[in-house]
């Protein structure tokens with residue numbers, strides 16, 4: 291295992307790996323309801339910081355609602371008083387009022403629509419930002435156990451998915467509730483019998499809405515989980531490393547088939563999701579079309595059979611107008627139920643990530659430690675660590691050693707012995723399960739994480755370059771570095787000449803899709819980063835891959851400069867590093883089995899001498915002789 295991060299970030303650690311989609315134990319109905327209430331309260335809390343704007347929007351909605359009631363009354367007056375009595379004055383006056391009411395209503399609709407979107411977007415912004423910052427602080431353990439595609443789905447697609455709910459639902463629902471109440475009052479005032487008939491159909495809406503809502507929620511959850519699955523797969527297989535692997539092993543067909551299966555599952559969920567929509571709106575349309583027929587039948591019966599003169603043509607037109615006005619918002623209220631219920635699943639997924647605990651965090655009494663104060667002593671006292679808490683044998687077993695300030699400690703051992711893991715514990719990428727890791731006699735758990743990340747730096751085998759300029763890639767290590775500092779660091783790392791020779795020099799875009807640097811050049815860039823960062827404690831994962839003689843010599847020169855005055859832990863493969871080491875720790879199966887300097891260890895004739903004869907000498911003798919020759 292090799293280091294993948296050039297500069298250590300002080301990250302936190304989840305006590306247990308967070309699965310991509312945690313198993314949810316089946317809840318009882320009551321438990322589910324209680325959980326939903328908590329969830330809803332949490333969603334409402336998102337609106338709290340925007341209370342002023344919410345109130346203004348609600349006010350605008352209510353004015354809009356009241357303005358919407360005016361036209362049906364005016365229609366009644368125009369038909370019964372104007373047209374029936376041939377009174378042009380009434381027709382002209384009421385038509386003008388109707389025009390003004392409609393225009394004003396449209397103005398208010400525009401206004402509250404805009405405000406609603408503003409509130410929604412502010413909430414979305416906060417959610418995305420919070421989620422990003424929270425995830426940024428998650429531990430290495432979290433990222434090694436969660437697929438990138440899954441994280442991206444929650445951050446982008448899930449957050450996007452709740453957008454309509456937070457942007458429109460609040461505004462729409464205030465407006466719908468207002469319209470339903472005010473329209474019902476207006477209808478009652480016109481004719482209570484026709485009104486009772488109209489609302490007799492309402493319970494049907496509620497039953498349909500509830501049933502469809504529950505189903506929609508399940509569909510939404512399934513769709514998002516499957517989207518995450520597909521995203522993760524694309525992320526893994528359509529990246530540079532993924533495609534290299536696929537092409538190297540020639541298994542495109544296998545992956546295409548795997549993709550087909552997952553893709554098919556997503557299509558299945560999306561079909562279900564469309565069926566929900568059709569089902570819901572189809573049923574609602576049916577009811578709204580049946581309702582006027584019933585009203586005309588009752589009105590006709592009241593007028594003809596009972597001689598009720600309060601039933602006029604104008605009143606009937608106005609009443610059915612109101613009735614239509616009632617059903618639309620009612621449909622809206624119920625589709626919101628579907629929308630909200632299904633969005634609960636998305637909120638749940640977002641909150642799930644926001645609630646992931648950070649167990650590597652600052653100790654309440656964490657002390658500050660600046661590079662100027664630091665001497666650089668590193669000590670492991672009875673350190674035990676396991677990646678898997680249930681594992682029979684831990685990854686690191688009771689490690690004890692002290693690295694004095696400025697010492698070079700070489701870590702040697704067979705693959706999987708725990709060399710990289712040991713280095714992870716110094717900047718708290720993981721915390722020791724037992725024992726202590728101390729820097730200048732202070733437990734690392736008691737040093738502020740932000741300070742720790744500046745004290746400890748690393749040069750890794752794999753240098754991660756972002757898709758940006760060389761300059762920006764260097765400034766990752768020290769954002770405030772001047773151009774002169776960058777150049778000085780690159781000169782020390784023996785990479786300046788190469789960068790200066792590029793067409794755009796330090797402004798050349800490198801990284802995933804930019805200019806390709808060779809393995810050796812990337813390493814020297816990493817060394818330049820470390821020089822810029824200037825950590826007192828350095829972790830060095832030496833490359834195992836052989837470089838050409840010139841690159842090898844350049845790297846050795848720059849490394850020698852870098853190690854000066856720092857306590858260095860080198861996962862050592864080069865003979866030169868091993869020979870220069872103040873102490874060599876030989877690890878096997880998570881334990882230090884031998885320690886000392888090269889000559890002593892060789893004389894002991896144990897694991898070290900075996901490793902030396904088998905690997906180190908063979909690999910290095912050639913390189914050493916080539917570089918000296």
Ligand code: ATP
Pocket residue numbers: 291292434677678685703704705706707708709710711712
């Ligand atoms: P190499 O020289 O091959 O890089 P190493 O000595 O650096 O090996 P480590 O990377 O520290 O070895 O790994 C020590 C053990 O811990 C190995 O058995 C490895 O499989 C295991 N291991 C490493 N990382 C993880 C992880 N994230 N989760 C679980 N086990 C891990």
